[in-house]
Every structure is written in C-alpha cells, then in structure tokens.
Amino acid sequence: LLGSKEGIMHICMTYLNEGDQVLIPNPGYPTYTSAVKLAGGTPLYYELTAENSWAPDFENLEKSDLSKVKLMWVNYPHMPTGQSPTKALFEQLVAFGKKHQILICHDNPYAFILNNQPESLLSIEGAKEVVIELNSLSKSQNMAGWRVGMLIAAEDRINEILRFKSNMDSGMFLPVQLAAAKALSLDASWYESVNKIYTARREKVFELLDVLKCAYSKQQVGMFVWAKIPATFKDGYALSDKVLYEANVFITPGGIFGAAGNEYIRVSLCGSLEKFSEAIKRIEACV
Structure with a gap:
C-alpha cells in the first residue's frame, strides 16, 4: 500500500x-x-x-x-x-x-x-x-x-x-x-532505541499535563497521550483554545475524534524534549 x-x-x-x-x-x-x-x-x-x-x-x-x-x-x-x-x-x-x-x-x-x-x-x-x-x-x-x-x-x-x-x-x-x-530487517534494538526517545518525551508530556491538572493513565501506549481535562473547563476545545491563544501552544481537543472525546485532550509525542520544555514554560506562565 x-x-x-x-x-x-x-x-x-x-x-x-x-x-x-x-x-x-x-x-x-x-x-x-x-x-x-x-x-x-x-x-x-x-x-x-x-x-x-x-x-x-x-x-x-x-x-x-x-x-x-x-x-x-x-x-x-x-x-x-x-x-x-x-x-x-x-x-x-x-x-x-x-x-x-x-x-x-x-x-x-x-x-x-x-x-x-x-x-x-x-x-x-x-x-x-x-x-x-x-x-x-x-x-x-x-x-x-x-x-x-x-x-x-x-x-x-x-x-x-x-x-x-x-x-x-x-x-x-x-x-x-x-x-x-x-x-x-532491523532487529529489536531498533525499536528499543526509538522507544527510549518516546519514553523520555512521554515523561515531559506527563509533566505538561500535571501543570494543566489533567488526569491520565501512565499505561498508555502509542505516539500520543490521552488525558481528561479538569472540571474547570467546559470541554477539550475550551482548554485547547486557552492554551493556544494565551501560551501559543497547540494541543488537540479530544472532541475531534468524536463526541465521546469531548472531555479529553490528546498530546502528540512527535515533538522534541526542547519543545516540550518550552511548552511547559509557556503554559505555566498562563495558568
């Protein structure tokens, strides 16, 4: 394909x-x-x-x-x-x-x-x-x-x-x-090296979500972290808008994946550690 x-x-x-x-x-x-x-x-x-x-x-x-x-x-x-x-x-x-x-x-x-x-x-x-x-x-x-x-x-x-x-x-x-x-044809060491990078990024994302007071499971797998928003926000769109307009950081609102995701946000692990650190710094300044 x-x-x-x-x-x-x-x-x-x-x-x-x-x-x-x-x-x-x-x-x-x-x-x-x-x-x-x-x-x-x-x-x-x-x-x-x-x-x-x-x-x-x-x-x-x-x-x-x-x-x-x-x-x-x-x-x-x-x-x-x-x-x-x-x-x-x-x-x-x-x-x-x-x-x-x-x-x-x-x-x-x-x-x-x-x-x-x-x-x-x-x-x-x-x-x-x-x-x-x-x-x-x-x-x-x-x-x-x-x-x-x-x-x-x-x-x-x-x-x-x-x-x-x-x-x-x-x-x-x-x-x-x-x-x-x-x-x-690459062996298991390839996946281990890639996942080592994703693990470090995920820890940074957990840190970011803690700043936003979101709830999440540390057992998640894959390239994203899914988190429930705090009750102070109407939905994931409201949280995403606040972070976007006040901190210039984009976070995906869960509602784009269906109505069952309205109370959630999704953060990608595709950014570098430096970008996540900068995002945390910006969000801390606005929340």
Whole structure:
C-alpha cells in the first residue's frame, strides 16, 4: 500500500455499496468516517468509555440492528486513547465478526510504539475468516511521508481489494520498497532505541499535563497521550483554545475524534524534549 491510510479507502470502496452500514469507534480516527461516506456507506458509531477500558460494549452492540452492517473498524493500540488490546478483546472481536458476518478491519499502526507486547488480531484462531489488518512503517520505522503500508488478510480478501487498488495506482517507487525492506530487517534494538526517545518525551508530556491538572493513565501506549481535562473547563476545545491563544501552544481537543472525546485532550509525542520544555514554560506562565 502507498500508506495504510490508502488501505482504509481501498477497503471501503471494495466492500461497501450505497446503504451499507459500518461500525466506527467513538472516539476514533476521523478517516474511518470520511472513507465510509465517500464509498456511499453509512457510519454507525459505537461508544468507547474509560470505564470499559476503551473496548466495544458487545452487549450493547448485540441489541442493535446489525443486518446492514458490512464492516467494523477497530484500532488497538487505540488512537487517541492509547489503550492496549487484550487477547480476550481480540477473541470477542473475531467471534462477533463471525456471528454477524461482519468484516473486522483492524488498523494497527501503533503496535510497536511504547508497547512491550505487539499483537496482531490475525493471531487469534479463525481470525483470517473475518479479519483484515492494516499496518504502516510511518510510525514504527520513522518513515512518515514515504507512504509505505501493508494489508494482511486471507488470499481471497487481498485479491478482492487488489481489483480496486490496481485501478488506482501502478505500484510503489522501487527505491522506497528497498528502503522499506531494509527497515523491516532491523532487529529489536531498533525499536528499543526509538522507544527510549518516546519514553523520555512521554515523561515531559506527563509533566505538561500535571501543570494543566489533567488526569491520565501512565499505561498508555502509542505516539500520543490521552488525558481528561479538569472540571474547570467546559470541554477539550475550551482548554485547547486557552492554551493556544494565551501560551501559543497547540494541543488537540479530544472532541475531534468524536463526541465521546469531548472531555479529553490528546498530546502528540512527535515533538522534541526542547519543545516540550518550552511548552511547559509557556503554559505555566498562563495558568
């Protein structure tokens, strides 16, 4: 794939027709909604909550009319919440897909970032019958902008998607493919070195969030930190606006990932330690 984001669109265009429905997490990556709508499908949002460890409420989903649902988008480690998956959750997803003949589309680009146990949904017995998984070199191999992603599924599924993809592009530039192959051959020390940097940045982000009096879990994984705002702010947008206009620091309001994220903010770990230190200094001056 020319990036895993392209894969989201390819899957939707391959499997959706006008009127088909798709289960999408709230909060979740906004591109799922965009791709579904562009393909003529209708988004059905399932809410994730901290109380349920940011996992789908299968009991509640079973009460819904799922007769028109063709796909279900899931993403663990989850963006924006940083929630890791469990084997039990993965088993539930596969069982749910089989029971309702729903294709489970697992977007898995954060598996190797600050995560000691990278997992694939396809590791679950029988998953290949109902699962398509996406991954990307943008995060794990620091190749953002090179646009290298992958789609893993049963052979029949891959061939179905290739029928669409082959009419969209003519392949990837060979030197990029060779660079990607080299990147994928690196051993565990590569991930350890990258995660050492992200760990130091995350500590700085925790410091920043403490200044803002936000609540957060230190068990999060992935490239972002998700935090609940203090009660003194109406929502994440209000906090983001205050910090932006008074401290010239941008923090992503959680509401852009869905209404279930309104009481949260998300901070990226892509900045340098120096930038985080400067951000802390500016925020301290305005709060």
